[in-house]
Amino acid sequence: MxxxxxxxxxxxxxxxxxxxxxxxxxxxxxxxxxxxxxxxxxxxxxxxxxxxxxxxxxxxxxxxxVERLPRTTWPAHDVPMQAHLDLTVPDAAELTRQRRRAEDLGAELLLDRYDDPDEPLYVLADPAGHPFCVFVRTPV
CATH class of the missing domain: 3.30.720.120 (Signal recognition particle alu RNA binding heterodimer, srp9/1)
Structure with missing residues (x-):
């Protein structure tokens, strides 16, 4: 138990x-x-x-x-995101591939930090406006 x-x-x-x-x-x-x-x-x-x-x-x-869902204005805080999903990929090539896949499926790019040397990532919004991050998995 x-x-x-x-x-x-x-x-x-x-x-x-x-x-x-x-x-x-x-x-x-x-x-x-x-x-x-x-x-x-x-x-x-x-x-x-x-x-x-x-x-x-x-x-x-x-x-x-739900009847209505105000879309987040992130990174502005007028309508905060309140929660988001973090998704990982093994390397930078897969990061680029998964960004394209997500956009092909209807996601919208909110933030491009691909060139960040410490943590390359993309923040996207799903079709309902929920943000999610895709970044390269770091060793534990």
Missing amino acids: TSHPQLLHTVLDTTRPRELAEFYRRLLGLTYRPGDEPPADGAPDEPDWLVLRTSDGVNQLAFQQ
Whole structure:
């Protein structure tokens, strides 16, 4: 028995759960929790909650429908980001490749620090406006 709560998944608010789930499914190579997949028969698809998992069934991200979601103004603090995801890649070539992939999937570049000698990174926004960072993994 554990004496601490266990993190189940991170939940992102969105006005369009399927669109945002598809963005992260494709970006991160995740799969839907059984029953959350898009309808195969073309039936209406209006979920208010979706969960993505790793291929071995570990929950990673969930998407919760909200009526409205003001887009962050980061780096200005008029509407703060409040939370963001950090994603890592093994090297600079992969950093560039993943930035392009994210943009092809609908992400928007917010900050380009590729040339930073201490920590090259990109800050992007997903289609709902949630910022996420992609940077080169450093040895532990």
